[in-house]
Amino acid sequence: MIYTITVNPSIDYVLQLKNLNTGQVNRTSNDVKLPGGKGINVSRILKELQIDSTALGFVGGATGSMFESLLSKHDLKTSFTQVKEDTRINVKINATDQNEETEINGAGPAISSDEKQSFLDNLKDIGKGDVVIMSGSLCKNLDSKFYLDIAEMIQKQGADFVIDTTGQALLDTLPLHPLVVKPNHHELAELFNVTFKNNQEIITYARKLLEKGAKHVLISMAGDGALLVTKDKAYKANAPKGTVINSVGAGDSMIAGFAGTFMETNDPIESFHIGAACGSATAFSQDIAIKSKIDEVYKNISITEV
Template identity: 55%
Template sequence: MIYTITVNPSIDYVVQLPQMTLGSVNRLAHTAKLPGGKGINVSQILNDLDQPNKALGFIGGFTGTFISDALKAKGLDCHFTPIADDTRINVKIHAEEETELNGAGPDITAKEIEAFYTELANLTPNDVVVMSGSLAPSLPDSFYYDIIQKVEAAGANFVIDTTGEALKKTLPSHPLVVKPNNHELADYYHTTFNSQADIIAAGQRMLAEGAQHVLISMAGDGGLLITKDAVYFSPAPKGQVINSVGAGDSMIGGFVGTFAKTHDAVESFRYGLACGSATAFSEDIATRAKIDEILPLINIEKLAH
């Protein structure tokens, strides 16, 4: 089983308008209310790939009810822990530039945290736990690390989509895959990259520090997969980018969902790239039809490194 964890989900209120003028009344051309959260995005992709999964996290209030109902309508297997406080609302403004107004998140009590942990009480070595997104301010900084301890004790695998010091602390526990983009990777090692070879060297360093696989997304420059045996590259497929929100989560979902079935890192890379691109070319998280449309456009080559 794959468990996705979204500790600070949201309703994403997406608005589109030709241009936004501060201090004036702006007329919206289009609006949408979507269940948001990085782990939720991963679960939606896993569902598209027919990979069983359970969506975990914290939800509360009328906003939490909206999220739960919307996800169940999409067929997600939701096991959210109810909380007393309201789930947040984020506003995504698509005008001349993309602007996001993100709420901080609800208060979560110690009792509610303990209730959440019961969902992870029966982990097995065949399970994968995917942790994505920011922590609600009321959660302890050690929250993800505490979950990793439970995963390690069960002999299961985990994926954590994070950066900086939080990522550094998890690498010795051997995450199944890490997915920095090239800018995050440069920041992590306090350096700059002048070539693809520089990016690969940094990815190999991250592998040596504990990651089982390293995925590096490079936007229009494609993506890299680094394993203990080889380095693989794929150019980005051609298409119109409509919405970049959730593309990285979709890449993780495609990789993890395929790896759970095949244990083939290269095939998982192919699906990861297809899922990430399919979401970037869609208004919302990609559908299976869009993923299948993109898959033939993914061309992976093994590099001599």
């Protein structure tokens, strides 16, 4: 079983308009409310790929009830920990004529020590053969090592994990050998305080993450495609042609496609191919990609060794 952890889920209120004019009244041409959170996005893609998962996280208040109502439409298996404070709302503004996306993200609820312990107790049945995917921001009063504590816990129980975070929080988990990590090329450069001139330099520093313990490294590069770096080889996926409608969730979709496929096939190249297709298909969709869009995009992606 795959378990996805969204510590700080949200209702994503996505607004589309031609131009965003600050300090003025703006009117939308379209809007949609979506159940948000990086782990939620992962579970939704896994559902499209017909791979079972259980979504975990903290939800609370009136917005938490609305969040669960929105999520119920997607028929996901969930096991949320209920908290007293409200689930957050994030606002995503897509100004089409300006080709700009603006995000305003809520902080989320404060988590009590009892609520935190209840969440951790919910992880005790995870064990050998399971994969836990941890991603997204933490609630405001959770310790910065929260993900590390979870990784250590589930590793002792025999499970694998995937970590989708950045900075020191990412580096701290590498000695525990995450199945895959996925910084983008800017985040990778920030980790080592460098700048990249070409893909070979990106691959060189991606291998440093392998040396520190990661089993696979995915590097997303927006319009330049993506890289998969393993101990011995590196592969590139091209960026397929298409109109980017909403990039929110594209990285999560890539993680889902890779981890879900790898769990079933143990084939990193095919997992990379499907992961890249999932990521681009979501970028070309208003919401998380559906299976038919993933299949369409998959045909336009080629994987080459570099």
